[in-house]
Amino acid sequence: MSRRILYALLVGCALMIVGCSSGGGGGGGGEVTAPTTGISGIVAEGIYSFGTVNIYALDNAGNKGALLGTSSIESEGTFSASLPYTTGPLLVEATGVYLDEATGNPIARTIPLRAALNCTGSDVAVAVTPLTEMAVQKAGTLTAVNIDDANALISSVFKIPCLSTLPVLAFADEMTAGTQDQRDYAVMLAVLSQMAADLRTTEDDIISAFVNDIATNGTILTTLTDYQNAMATFLDTANPFNHTGEVVGSTNAGAIGGQQAITTLVLSGTSPANIGDVVVDIILPTTATARIRFPGWNVSTDTGGIINSAFSPGIFTADIQSDTGFGPGTILVLVTDIEPGTTVTPDDFTLENLSMVDTAGNPITGLTATLSTVIR
Numbered sequence: 334m335s336r337r338i339l340y341a342l343l344v345g346c347a348l349m350i351v352g353c354s355s356g357g358g359g360g361g362g363g364e365v366t367a368p369t370t371g372i373s374g375i376v377a378e379g380i381y382s383f384g385t386v387n388i389y390a391l392d393n394a395g396n397k398g399a400l401l402g403t404s405s406i407e408s409e410g411t412f413s414a415s416l417p418y419t420t421g422p423l424l425v426e427a428t429g430v431y432l433d434e435a436t437g438n439p440i441a442r443t444i445p446l447r448a449a450l451n452c453t454g455s456d457v458a459v460a461v462t463p464l465t466e467m468a469v470q471k472a473g474t475l476t477a478v479n480i481d482d483a484n485a486l487i488s489s490v491f492k493i494p495c496l497s498t499l500p501v502l503a504f505a506d507e508m509t510a511g512t513q514d515q516r517d518y519a520v521m522l523a524v525l526s527q528m529a530a531d532l533r534t535t536e537d538d539i540i541s542a543f544v545n546d547i548a549t550n551g552t553i554l555t556t557l558t559d560y561q562n563a564m565a566t567f568l569d570t571a572n573p574f575n576h577t578g579e580v581v582g583s584t585n586a587g588a589i590g591g592q593q594a595i596t597t598l599v600l601s602g603t604s605p606a607n608i609g610d611v612v613v614d615i616i617l618p619t620t621a622t623a624r625i626r627f628p629g630w631n632v633s634t635d636t637g638g639i640i641n642s643a644f645s646p647g648i649f650t651a652d653i654q655s656d657t658g659f660g661p662g663t664i665l666v667l668v669t670d671i672e673p674g675t676t677v678t679p680d681d682f683t684l685e686n687l688s689m690v691d692t693a694g695n696p697i698t699g700l701t702a703t704l705s706t707v708i709r
Contacts, residue, residue, distance in 0.1 A: 367417065367418070368417075368418040369415045369416060369417060369418055370415075370416045370417070370418050370419045370420075370452060370454055370455070370456060370457075371413065371414070371415055371416070371456035371457070372388055372402065372413075372414050372416060372423070372425065372452075372456075372457060372459065373404075373411070373412060373413035373414070373456070373457075373458050373459075374411070374412060374425075374458045374459040374460055374461065374499060375409075375410045375411050375412070375460055375461070375499045375500065376406050376410045376411075376412060376427040376429065376431075376446065376460075376461045376462075377410050377431075377460065377461070377462050377500045377518075377519075377522055378431060378442075378446060378462055378463050378522055378525070378526070378536055379431035379432050379433045379434050379440065379522070379523075379526060380409060380410060380431055380432040380434070380502055380503070381406050381409070381410035381427075381429050381430065381431040381432075382406075382408060382429070382430050382431065382432065382439070383405070383406055383407075383408070383429055383430060384405070384406035384427060384428050384429015384430060384431075384442070385403060385404070385405060385406065385427070385428055385429060386403065386404045386405075386406060386412040386414060386425060386426070386427045386461070387400055387402075387403050387425075387426045387427075387445075388400070388401050388402045388403070388404075388414055388416060388423055388424070388425050388426075389401060389423065389424045389425075389426070390419070390421070390422075390423065390424075391421070391422035391423060391424055391449070391475050393476070394474070394476070395422070395474040395475035395476045395479065396475075397424055397475075401416045401417065401419060401423070402414035402415060402416040406427065406429050409502055410431075410502075412427075418454055419452050419454065420452055420453060420454045421451065421452060421477070422449065422450070422451055422452070422475060422476070422477050422480055423449065423450055423451075423452050424447060424448075424449050424469075424475060425447060425448045425449070425450070425459060425461055426445035426446070426447050427442070427445060427446045427447070427461045428442050428443060428444075428445050428446070429441075429442055430442070433526050433530075434503050434522070434523040434526050434527075434567075434574060435523065435526040435527040435529065435530040435567060435574060436526075436530055436574065437574055440536075444537060446461055446462070446463070446465075446466050447461065447465065447466050447469045448460065448461040448462075448465035448466070448468070448469065448496060449465070449468065449469050449472060449475050449480045449483075449484070450480065450484075450496060451477050451480055451481060458497070458499060459496050459497065460495065460496060460497070460498060460499050460500060460518070462495070462500065462518070462522060463522065463525050463536060463539070463540050464487050464491055464495040464518075464521070464522075465484070465487075465495055465496055466540050467487050467495075467540055467543055467544050467547070468480075468483040468484045468486070468487040468495060468496070469483070470540070470541070470544045471483040471486060471487065471544055471547065484496050486547070486549070486551060487547075489551045489593070489709070490547055490551050490553065490589055490590060491521060491589050492517070492585065492588055492589065492593065492670060493514045493517055493518055493521075494514070495518075498512075498514045498515060498518050499515060499518075500515055500518035500519040500522060501515045501516060501518075501519050502519065503519045503520070503522075503523050503576060503577045504576050504577070505576060505577060505578030507519075508577050508578055508579065509578070513585065516577075516579070516584065517584055517585045517586045519577065520564075520567075520568070520577060520579055520584045520586035521586045521589070523567055523575075523577065524560060524563050524564045524567050524586060525539050525540075525560075525563075527563040527564070527566055527567040528559055528560060528563040530563075531559070531562065531563050531566060532559065542556050543556055551590070551591075551592070552590055552591070553589065553590035557589070557590050560589065561587060564581065564586060564587050565581060568580050568581045568584070585670070588670040591670060591671045591672060591675075592670075592671040592677075592708055592709060593668060593669065593670055593671065593708075593709055594621060594668070594669045594671060594677065594679075594682065594706050594707070594708050594709075595666065595667075595668055595706065595707045595709065596615060596665075596666070596667045596668075596669065596682050596704065596705070596706045597663060597665070597666050597667075597704070597705050597706075598613065598615070598663070598664055598665035598666075598667075598684070598702060598703070598704050599661075599662065599663050599664070599702070599703045599705070600661040600662065600664055600689075600700050600701070600702055601661055601700065601701050601703065602661055602699050602700040602701050603661075603699060604660060604661055604697060604699060604700050605658075605660065606658050606659055606660035607658035607660075607691045607692050607693075608655070608658055608659050608660065608661075608689060608690075608691060608692075608697060609654065609655055609656070609658055609690055609691050609692035609693070609694070610652065610653070610654050610655075610689070610690050610694075611651075611652070611653045611664060611687070611688070611689050612650070612651070612652045612653075612686070612687070612688045612689075613650070613651055613665070613684065613685075613686065613687045613688075613702070614648055614649070614650050614684070614685040614686040614687075615648070615649045615650075615651070615667060615682060615683070615684060615685075615704065616647065616648055616682065616683045616684070616685055617646075617647055617648060617649055617669060617681070617682060618647070618671075618675075618677045618681045618682075619646045619647045620671060620672040620675040620677065621669040621670065621671055621672070621677060621681075621682075649667060649669075651665055651667075653665065655692070656692065657692070658691065658692045661700060671708070677708065678708070679705070679706040679707065679708060681706075682704065682706040683704065684702060684704040687702050
């Protein structure tokens with residue numbers, strides 16, 4: 334009862350505080366339907382109770398043009414708009430009222446929160462958050478190239494696709510159902526709100542601070558300490574406003590800034606497609622942390638097998654199993670976050686204790702294992 338009812342009551346208070354407006358539309362019909370482009374998603378910097386999303390065309394010079402579509406924001410921040418068939422750069426703007434996750438207070442957003450994207454004409458779901466606002470501000474002139482570059486930059490800083498990942502609500506039941514990226518996103522947004530509360534400023538000021546602080550190579554200079562302090566405060570088990578079920582150490586939300594290492598393990602040679610089990614230790618720098626994803630480690634494989642894994646500082650152990658067998662090729666891609674302020678090289682990632690058996694449990698020989706790492 335408590336958290337959901339509290340949310341409903343606060344939404345009611347927000348409606349009384351700022352007033353509300355409603356609009357409608359729809360209906361009509363006809364035998365011929367013109368092609369459309371659907372833009373949907375979620376507005377989140379807290380939990381939105383109501384508001385409006387407007388979607389504009391951008392011209393080749395990055396100027397805001399015609400209003401192409403609009404949508405109301407539903408009770409948990411979702412929106413959906415149908416546009417005439419559209420390709421090219423778009424700007425999404427959202428205003429409304431949200432429940433601040435750091436204080437529990439309703440806040441009215443009158444300055445639009447924005448996201449920019451390059452539309453292919455197909456239906457697409459996007460997030461509109463403080464991270465996408467950072468990307469809009471970093472882009473400057475909203476040309477197609479600048480939009481993609483800025484979204485990529487902010488995504489690399491926060492280690493999640495900021496535009497295409499739809500954060501879940503910051504309630505434990507919603508968090509459990511989300512992917513790790515969605516859960517991390519939700520925690521990051523709550524931490525940004527906590528930063529604003531801790532520094533006695535606004536969310537917009539926090540966004541501007543990050544925009545000014547983030548370097549073109551994705552490093553964060555001065556805001557990182559405030560972010561980490563806010564994260565410790567929000568995730569403290571004694572914090573009555575943390576309903577996420579997350580604590581420090583259970584989320585990747587703290588791994589912002591710094592670099593990532595992409596480590597790939599390839600098996601080469603002649604072998605039938607009957608590899609049944611590969612066990613390997615990947616030695617990592619102690620400043621590299623294997624990224625946890627729901628429901629397991631951020632490991633991708635083409636084997637179709639089950640991956641059992643364990644991580645401790647300096648070592649990642651993977652056990653790739655398949656009842657039906659698999660052949661040579663890329664069997665493992667591991668993403669690790671590098672602690673901000675430290676330097677690592679690809680040579681710091683090495684391979685040890687590799688063993689392979691076939692589906693019958695017999696040792697396999699004649700295969701060569703190659704480990705390669707790219708730092709980005």
